[in-house]
Amino acid sequence: MAHIHLEDGSFSLSWVLIWWIVALLLIGVALWSLRSKGTKNQKQITIAAFVAAAAFAVFQINIPLFGGVHLNLTPLIGILVGPVLGTLVILVINILSAAIGHGGWGLVGANVLINVSEVIVAYLIFRGTRSIIPDLFSRAGIATFAGLFCGNLVMVGIILVSGIQGVTQTTGQVLTGLTLIIGVNMGVAVIEALLTGLIVRYIGKVRPDLLGERKP
Amino acid sequence: MTAWQEHRGILLFCVIAIIVLAGALVAFKITGPLGIEERFNAATGINGGEGEDAGAEIAGFFIEGNALLYILVMAGLIVVCIFAYRQFRI
Numbered sequence: 001m002a003h004i005h006l007e008d009g010s011f012s013l014s015w016v017l018i019w020w021i022v023a024l025l026l027i028g029v030a031l032w033s034l035r036s037k038g039t040k041n042q043k044q045i046t047i048a049a050f051v052a053a054a055a056f057a058v059f060q061i062n063i064p065l066f067g068g069v070h071l072n073l074t075p076l077i078g079i080l081v082g083p084v085l086g087t088l089v090i091l092v093i094n095i096l097s098a099a100i101g102h103g104g105w106g107l108v109g110a111n112v113l114i115n116v117s118e119v120i121v122a123y124l125i126f127r128g129t130r131s132i133i134p135d136l137f138s139r140a141g142i143a144t145f146a147g148l149f150c151g152n153l154v155m156v157g158i159i160l161v162s163g164i165q166g167v168t169q170t171t172g173q174v175l176t177g178l179t180l181i182i183g184v185n186m187g188v189a190v191i192e193a194l195l196t197g198l199i200v201r202y203i204g205k206v207r208p209d210l211l212g213e214r215k216p
Numbered sequence: 217m218t219a220w221q222e223h224r225g226i227l228l229f230c231v232i233a234i235i236v237l238a239g240a241l242v243a244f245k246i247t248g249p250l251g252i253e254e255r256f257n258a259a260t261g262i263n264g265g266e267g268e269d270a271g272a273e274i275a276g277f278f279i280e281g282n283a284l285l286y287i288l289v290m291a292g293l294i295v296v297c298i299f300a301y302r303q304f305r306i
Contacts, residue, residue, distance in 0.1 A: 005253050005255075043304055043305060045303075045304050046300040046303075046305065049301075053290070053293035053296070053297050056289065057290060060281055062252070062277060062280050067248070067249040067252075067254075068250075068278075070252070070280065096293075097281065100281035100282050100286050100289060101281035102280040102281035132224075133225035133228070134222075137226070138225030138226045138229040139225055142229055145232050164260045164261065164262065166262075168261060169260065169261030173261065174259065174260055176259075177260060177261075178259050178260075179243075180243045180246055180255075180259065181247075181256065181259050183239045183243025183244070184240055184243045184244055184255065186240055187237055187241070188240075190240070193233065207306075
């Protein structure tokens with residue numbers, strides 16, 4: 001679960017605008033892709049609504065593990081609806097989260113980029129390793145690990161590039177602190193990988209068509 | 217399909233999970249039992265701050281942000297899900 005848990009004002013205005021613009025460009029590409037190609041399967045819209053609701057629900061719940069963490073289900077979003085609809089789902093979740101006071105508005109752009117990277121990597125790993133790892137549980141779990149690890153790297157990259165206003169820490173000290181956050185976050189990724197693996201395996205049993213899998 | 221081909225996925229998953237858990241325990245031991253915001257503030261060198269709305273506690277779990285707004289947004293999302301299901305099915 002990668003998400004920048006800093007208050008508004010931590011990044012300078014220019015960096016807030018830069019991350020918002022990059023995120024809006026990404027969303028523009030997703031919207032253009034949807035408009036030009038359309039959704040081949042309208043059922044995907046229903047699934048997108050369901051995963052948005054589920055991800056929003058768990059995203060706000062602070063689990064008392066490792067001092068307090070939360071899941072975000074972004075790899076599951078990638079696996080079930082793909083990167084195009086997934087990007088729009090991520091935007092909706094981040095905006096709604098900021099609206100209820102979880103995360104600053106200024107960081108929505110950066111957090112969208114982090115979560116979209118998780119969606120894309122999980123989707124690519126899940127689809128790309130089908131012939132190597134036929135088992136749905138482990139494939140979804142490994143895709144979740146990869147997606148969340150990538151999201152953490154993007155998070156650290158964004159914070160280091162942007163810099164934090166009003167602090168005296170050196171880049172090395174911030175990097176050390178953020179590396180520890182990656183470590184703790186990846187511990188939570190184990191729970192998220194188990195959960196995603198179980199959900200995907202269940203869907204694979206009852207509705208393999210939703211995963212693009214053939215019935216055994 | 218050989219036994220190795222059949223089980224390599226789950227073996228790989230377990231190896232990754234063990235490595236990741238070991239790393240997480242080491243990181244947690246170094247940082248100590250900090251909340252999410254405190255951990256970020258400590259990592260980036262930010263001193264305190266107002267933090268986010270602590271929210272309400274439900275069955276030992278805290279809701280991040282405003283709990284009333286959380287319930288309202290969830291209700292809205294459930295309505296959207298029902299509408300999408302009636303319109304497009306699954």
